[in-house]
Amino acid sequence: xxxxxxxxxxxxxxxxxxxxxxxxxxxxxxxxxxxxxxxxxxxxxxxxxxxxxxxxxxxxxxxxxxxxxxxxxxxxxxxxxxxxxxxxxxxxxxxxxxxxxxxxxxxxxxxxxxxxxxxxxxxxxxxxxxxxxxxxxxxxxxxxxxxxxxxxxxxxxxxxxxxxxxxxxxxxxxxxx
Numbered sequence: 001x002x003x004x005x006x007x008x009x010x011x012x013x014x015x016x017x018x019x020x021x022x023x024x025x026x027x028x029x030x031x032x033x034x035x036x037x038x039x040x041x042x043x044x045x046x047x048x049x050x051x052x053x054x055x056x057x058x059x060x061x062x063x064x065x066x067x068x069x070x071x072x073x074x075x076x077x078x079x080x081x082x083x084x085x086x087x088x089x090x091x092x093x094x095x096x097x098x099x100x101x102x103x104x105x106x107x108x109x110x111x112x113x114x115x116x117x118x119x120x121x122x123x124x125x126x127x128x129x130x131x132x133x134x135x136x137x138x139x140x141x142x143x144x145x146x147x148x149x150x151x152x153x154x155x156x157x158x159x160x161x162x163x164x165x166x167x168x169x170x171x172x173x174x175x176x177x
Contacts, residue, residue, distance in 0.1 A: 034058045034146060035177040038066070042152065042170025048074045050168060062105035062113045069098045070121065074162060093162050097123030097132055107139075114139045117154065131159040146176030 038054040054068035072095040078088040099121020107114035119134045136154025143149065149172070156166040 036146075036148070036174040037177060038068075038150075038172055038174050040150070040152065040170045040172025042168050044072075044156070044166045044168025046074075046163065046166075047076065048072055048163070048166060048168065050170065052170065052172070056103075056174065062108060062115065064103040064105075064115060066101040066103060066117075066119070067099075068101065068119075068121070069096075070123075071096055072166075093125065095123060095125040095130055095158075095161060097121040097130065099123075099132065099134075101134065103138060106137075111142045112140060113142075117152065125161055128160055130161045132161070133157045133159075140174065148174040150174060 035058065036056045038052070038056055040052045040054070042050050042052075044050060050070060050072045052068050052070045054066050056064050056066045058064045073090070074093040074095075075084055075089040076092045077083055078085040081088075099119055101117050101119025103115035103117050105113055106116050115138045117134065117136045117138050121132045121134070123130055123132075134154055134156045136152055138150055138152045140148045140150040152170040152172070154168055154170070156168070158164060158166065
């Protein structure tokens, strides 16, 4: 202790205050900036299902950027059978897209937060290039050890696709990295 006291006397009160603030600001930095892998499945109107795999980078205040790959399938009734068959489900219309979405936080609470979701993506329906603009709302519920579950409500506008507008919901899980 006798060695430290002469050393501390050389520092001014301002230097001591700056060191204390720096120490406490490092220890206060909490649970933000998490990266997640997301898996989601959903249904959309008219007659569609969608699966998504995404990487989410969370920024300050639960704002986030999402980079995703998505597969959309639209089913139809088989004209010969009069109902949905395996052939009419899997081979009616398919679309693969990759894209990004910005998600500003609009609602914060204890163990949950909600984000508006604005995104664009591009891909193929196996015949031509397809562009998709998306807007929606995603609500996330935080679980233990960084895991989360989410639901998403969205509206897609598809350029050069079979459906111009698609309204859908999705459920999924976020796994921390």
